[in-house]
Amino acid sequence: xxxxxxxxxxxxxWQKTLAYERRAQLLFHLNGCTRCDHSFRIFALSAPGIxxxxxxxxxxxxxxxxxxxxxALGPSRAWSSAERPSIVQMxxxxxxxxxxxxxxxxxxxFAAPAPMxxxxxxxxxxxxxxxxxxxxxxxxxxxxxxxxxxxxPDVSDE
Amino acid sequence: MxxxxxxxxGTWSEAVRPDAELIAEVRKGNPSAFAELAARYRDRVExxxxxxxSDHEIVRDLTQESFIRAFAGFSTYRAEMPFTSWLRAxxxxxxxxxxxxxxxxxxxxxADFSSPEANWIQLVDQSTPEKIVxxxxxxxxxxxxxxxxLESLRPDDRMVMVLRESEGLSVDEVATIMGWSxxxxxxxxxxxxxxxxxxxxxxxxxxxxxxxx
Numbered sequence: 622x623x624x625x626x627x628x629x630x631x632x633x634x635w636q637k638t639l640a641y642e643r644r645a646q647l648l649f650h651l652n653g654c655t656r657c658d659h660s661f662r663i664f665a666l667s668a669p670g671i672x673x674x675x676x677x678x679x680x681x682x683x684x685x686x687x688x689x690x691x692x693a694l695g696p697s698r699a700w701s702s703a704e705r706p707s708i709v710q711m712x713x714x715x716x717x718x719x720x721x722x723x724x725x726x727x728x729x730x731f732a733a734p735a736p737m738x739x740x741x742x743x744x745x746x747x748x749x750x751x752x753x754x755x756x757x758x759x760x761x762x763x764x765x766x767x768x769x770x771x772x773x774p775d776v777s778d779e
Numbered sequence: 780m781x782x783x784x785x786x787x788x789g790t791w792s793e794a795v796r797p798d799a800e801l802i803a804e805v806r807k808g809n810p811s812a813f814a815e816l817a818a819r820y821r822d823r824v825e826x827x828x829x830x831x832x833s834d835h836e837i838v839r840d841l842t843q844e845s846f847i848r849a850f851a852g853f854s855t856y857r858a859e860m861p862f863t864s865w866l867r868a869x870x871x872x873x874x875x876x877x878x879x880x881x882x883x884x885x886x887x888x889x890a891d892f893s894s895p896e897a898n899w900i901q902l903v904d905q906s907t908p909e910k911i912v913x914x915x916x917x918x919x920x921x922x923x924x925x926x927x928x929l930e931s932l933r934p935d936d937r938m939v940m941v942l943r944e945s946e947g948l949s950v951d952e953v954a955t956i957m958g959w960s961x962x963x964x965x966x967x968x969x970x971x972x973x974x975x976x977x978x979x980x981x982x983x984x985x986x987x988x989x990x991x992x
Contacts, residue, residue: 663979665903670925
């Protein structure tokens with residue numbers, strides 16, 4: 622085997638497709654030819670990226686569950702309706718949190734004492750007006766009423 | 780009994796529908812037929828992308844991008860050419876665009892080596908050829924280092940290197956995919972091999988320098 626033949630067998634040797642006899646000849650040649658041996662070592666540095674089988678997904682191999690490989694079974698993520706979460710799936714995922722938040726807001730709103738204005742108390746016939754509050758954002762109409770209504774209790778003492 | 784059998788046969792014939800039938804359905808506007816085609820070719824598309832990128836997340840994105848482009852440009856597909864060739868050209872161009880987008884300087888890529896990479900280089904330098912071949916299969920760092928070497932190539936060179944060497948395409952096939960002349964493909968292939976060799980030699984000589992010290 623000459624150098625040209627030896628070098629042209631590198632790929633087959635790397636991929637283990639070289640016939641036994643030819644492989645033995647190549648190894649014999651590499652053993653005796655320093656230039657081809659050096660060339661093989663240079664070849665070996667890049668060969669895993671070019672001539673080897675595609676390397677496994679090392680990063681996710683440990684995490685992957687052995688039971689079901691959906692990627693192998695199903696179509697591309699881009700097109701798989703089974704893998705892509707549908708609107709219903711997304712809603713069922715999001716809805717519980719949303720419902721909980723809404724329910725909590727609902728309970729808080731009704732459990733908290735309603736800010737009752739004095740005129741509300743009068744309309745409702747509730748004379749226990751001590752609980753009436755006047756928020757800062759009270760309407761101009763409310764303020765006018767309070768100013769006019771002398772029966773309005775002075776809550777500032779409390 | 781007959782109905783069950785025919786139903787079963789129907790299912791079976793649907794399961795192995797030929798590409799041409801699916802392509803005809805896609806042309807009629809049936810996206811689920813394209814989904815079936817995508818499922819059929821997904822592994823091949825991923826394998827080709829993995830020749831360019833070692834990160835599986837990137838590969839998944841590029842696979843998806845390739846199928847999106849294929850679907851969007853389905854009208855450009857001509858029935859007389861093999862579907863695989865048409866799809867491969869799309870995937871190659873998607874990867875080429877990504878390579879150009881991610882271009883890094885060679886010195887960034889082969890400046891330092893991790894400890895496992897250095898061990899691998901040492902093994903390549905000192906072991907017998909048989910041991911090197913056996914070890915390469917088991918060692919992740921062998922793949923990582925090889926990818927780093929490939930990443931140091933210009934995108935044009937890398938395209939040629941992968942399509943010619945890994946995929947085993949002819950000069951004319953590469954030229955058609957890339958839209959280049961055959962002469963350009965040959966020149967790029969020559970330069971790619973040269974720069975890979977130079978880089979690998981410098982890595983080995985670095986290793987030997989360390990060994991001497």
